[in-house]
Amino acid sequence: MLRSAIRRCVVMLLTLLTVSVLAFALPYMTPGDPVRSIIRARVADFAVDPQTAADLTVKLGLDRPLAVQYLDWLGQAARGNFGFSYTSKLPVAGQIGSALRVSATLALVALAVALLAALPLGTIAALRPASMLDNAVTFVTQSLVAVPEYWLAPLAILLFALHLGWLPSAGWREPAHVVMPALVLALRPLAYFTRVTRAAMLDVLNAPYITAARSRGLSMARTVFAHALRNAAPPVMTLFAVWLAGLIGGSVVVEVIFAVPGMGRLLYEAVVNSDLPLLQAGIVSIVALAVLINTLADLAYLAFNPVLRSARDA
């Protein structure tokens, strides 16, 4: 337990370091003069003349060895200073902060919807394996995975916003704005959650304590709620964490279509405008968040694994 916890933390740190090197190296890998790019990021000014540029190169220490510059950059980044955005001329950190909040809200709502639908669906499918119902659930959820978001989202806007007028088409001001993007985002995790719930339930339902509970005269419904669901939960929760990490920053298409000012849209705009500081900060913060969420989920899984717990109780 402790060993794997330490191991996971080491992997987490290594991941973060690798990402920071990649982000630091970004100006050197993109077309254009890296020194110019960095000066532009630090002083939020594009049109510096050659003399000023030379002065700034010395002043900002851009003539030092790359390794020293990297450590300096890393120190600044750790304090949340990623420089100024090329496009908005504002400090990048503030933009990232508000975008992360928006994306986290959207992702949590979408995943909560997916989970609430997936738990009953997966359980029903697992109770009658290989039945018509099981096959139907599998088929429908697999079809959901094949639905492109950039198809569903415009059609949903066409139907619910333009024709029926029930929901706002795009934006992020009132609670109603969450509904459509969250539902569109929920479909794919819904499919995977159902799949994993079904598999976990199948495992659990074959366990001796389920047979014992049934033979004590407990109804199937009571057995499922009192014993099975709780023990089938860990793999589903792990997947929940993976999706949470993936959707914050990963839901680019949905955020662009519904004009949601989240991480995904921020990254997209950073790429389109070649806004290097924004891109650097965005990549570092998304991966940091993803690694943090996944590591926490792994640790929680280790801590609350019912197999470990029952082994200790026995």
Next chain:
Amino acid sequence: MPDTALPLTPETGTAATLPARRSPGARLLAALAAQHWWFLVGLALFLAIALALLLTPWIAPFDPAAQNLRLRIAPPGAEHWLGTDHLGRDVLSRMLHGGQFSVSIALLTLALSASIGTLLGALSARIGGLFDEFVMRTVDLLLSFPEVVVALFLIAILGPGYTTLVLALTVVGWTPFARMSRGLTLDVNRRDFIAAAEVLGCRRRFIVLRHVIPNVLRPIAAITFLRFGHKLITVGALSFLGLGVQPPDSDWAAMLADARPYMERQPLLAILPGLAIFVTALSVTMIGQGLEIGVDRRRRLHPATREPAA
């Protein structure tokens, strides 16, 4: 454990698995008949789509780039079967040409991801030690990046285009295959029939070819088919955002993006390309799902793989 309850006598193979001396056609038919109906429906759908895309140069009625500004956003009719878009271009021809980009990028990245991942995973399991540690930590690292973010990062460096797309989706894409192939290889190496074959004095190469590879490939094939839809949709997402296939070329998702401003006037312009992505992704998913059910069923019926008569 259900395994121990089995009779210890070697099972007799079913007709489909016996190396009978029948014509290849008959054997193919027998193998197909043994599959789940999802597999067959998916295969038929996908073959139809693939055939249409391969024959595009001959069956596309118009030049996909030819504009006819006097006939913009025309409804489906006798001349333009699926109508025309906002520049008066024939939608059917554009669908066929666009599909070539969408499907070929998805297939290419999938083939690269699956072969690199399977190979590295199997090597990782066989070599073990530091190599194993290095490969698996790399997998962990890459899996913590959202796929689209990696793609955006690479596009920022290399600029958008066909090669960037393939590269971006392969860089992340191989990881699930590596993880799976490593696990499967380790698992197969532990099974009794490997030990039995070793005791019988089978050569190492024979064991790998006859036992390890077939047992690893079947589940990997199933997962490969299940990943195709994901690839097709991710490729499309980047094209939809204008960061994938660049004009004058366009794929299904780029057509969809073009159609959005005219969606209210002619919803079909947005519905058709999306439907094409959906049906193509679904057909391959059905192939994979059918295969997976087949793998499960075979495992239930024959949990111990039949030993060779040697």
